[in-house]
Amino acid sequence: MLYLESFRLASADQEVGFLLSFPHQLEMRCYDHNNVYPFKLFPEKGLEELTFAPVTLLYGGNGSGKSTVLNLIAEALGLDRASPFNHTPFSEPYLKLCKYTLAPGVRRLPTSSRMISSDDVFDLLLDTRSINQGIDRRREALFEEYYVTRETPMEPLRDLAAFEEFKRRNEAKRSTKSAYVSRRMPRAELLGRSNGESAFSYFTQKITENALYLLDEPENSLSAALQMELARFLEDSARFYGCQFILSTHSPFLLSLKGARIYDLDTTPVQVRPWTDLENVRAYYELFARHGKEFETKPKE
Numbered sequence: 001m002l003y004l005e006s007f008r009l010a011s012a013d014q015e016v017g018f019l020l021s022f023p024h025q026l027e028m029r030c031y032d033h034n035n036v037y038p039f040k041l042f043p044e045k046g047l048e049e050l051t052f053a054p055v056t057l058l059y060g061g062n063g064s065g066k067s068t069v070l071n072l073i074a075e076a077l078g079l080d081r082a083s084p085f086n087h088t089p090f091s092e093p094y095l096k097l098c099k100y101t102l103a104p105g106v107r108r109l110p111t112s113s114r115m116i117s118s119d120d121v122f123d124l125l126l127d128t129r130s131i132n133q134g135i136d137r138r139r140e141a142l143f144e145e146y147y148v149t150r151e152t153p154m155e156p157l158r159d160l161a162a163f164e165e166f167k168r169r170n171e172a173k174r175s176t177k178s179a180y181v182s183r184r185m186p187r188a189e190l191l192g193r194s195n196g197e198s199a200f201s202y203f204t205q206k207i208t209e210n211a212l213y214l215l216d217e218p219e220n221s222l223s224a225a226l227q228m229e230l231a232r233f234l235e236d237s238a239r240f241y242g243c244q245f246i247l248s249t250h251s252p253f254l255l256s257l258k259g260a261r262i263y264d265l266d267t268t269p270v271q272v273r274p275w276t277d278l279e280n281v282r283a284y285y286e287l288f289a290r291h292g293k294e295f296e297t298k299p300k301e
Contacts, residue, residue: 001242002103003110003212006051007073010097012043018093038072038094041065046269053261054238058248059278060265066248067117069265070214073246074115076100079214083119113212118220121199195221200230207233210242219251227253252281 010018019039042048042065050056050069058066075085076098085091102109199221207213219227231253237243249255255262255275264273275281288295 001210001238001244002052002054003106003113003244004052004073004077004100004246005103006049006101007069007076008049008099009042009047009069009072010039010094011048014097015039015043018097036090037088038065038068039090041068044268045265047263047265050263051261052244052246053259054244055234055257055260056246057255057257057260057262057275058246058265059250059255059262059280060248064265066265067216070115070216070246070248071117072098073100074214077109077113077212079109079113079115079212081115081117081120083117083123110211112208112210114206115214115216116203116206116218117216118218121202121218121221196223196226200226203230204233207237207243209237212244213246215245215247215249217248217250219249219254224253227251230254231257250280252284255281 019036045065047065058069060066071085072095073079074081075091076095077100199218203215203218218230222230234243234245234247234254235258238245247254252275255278260275262273262275262278264271264278266279267273276285
């Protein structure tokens with residue numbers, strides 16, 4: 001499914017026009033006249049417009065601008081997101097120069113469309129770790145409570161509060177430690193999951209049917225097996241469930257998504273290239289080729 005057909009960044013002429021009429025109010029808020037991000041980033045790459053497929057991938061090294069492109073698209077479209085956009089004094093002026101075109105027949109984006117950044121997943125992992133640490137402390141306190149409750153003599157019953165205490169002590173005497181503690185522990189869906197499992201679950205929960213999703217390096221925290229699982233999930237979501245994806249990624253598992261259009265932001269001008277021609281993928285290929293005989297060696301019985 002196609003919801004967003006194209007996105008046009010500020011042209012070189014538009015950037016020059018803005019910088020020549022540089023507002024002094026903005027200049028006073030910057031440390032350096034040359035620090036005008038996101039201006040001066042894309043004209044030198046020859047990148048002015050992107051046209052999209054149901055799955056479009058932005059590939060490039062650190063500092064290539066792939067995450068910046070995603071953020072600009074998300075802001076221009078007004079997409080929901082968990083972590084805030086990193087605004088600079090020049091973000092709004094730049095966004096006013098950007099244009100986008102929805103696909104034919106699409107009047108507005110589905111309301112469930114959203115941007116999922118690597119910061120969103122990182123925040124989830126920190127929150128989960130904090131929850132789990134709190135649960136660990138609660139568990140230790142309950143262990144101590146269990147032993148104290150079993151060993152402390154019971155006072156005579158005088159009121160309702162004493163009766164509740166009597167029931168708790170009686171339960172401790174009749175229950176195993178694990179049963180006593182488990183009945184008092186909070187339920188946590190993510191408890192016991194690895195970082196990668198939690199991150200993968202985040203994507204499968206946030207991505208629903210019939211919407212546009214922008215994903216910033218979703219492979220972070222995912223093992224090779226989970227990256228392959230994510231690739232299958234995205235392929236199925238695009239093919240059967242009416243989703244459109246625009247991703248930034250280094251992952252060969254995601255770069256090999258079937259039918260994906262890949263923009264290589266490491267080339268000048270930026271080009272659409274097959275995944276097998278990308279430098280990062282070629283590095284993996286050459287590594288495995290050099291060690292091919294080691295993969296062919298069978299272990300001794």
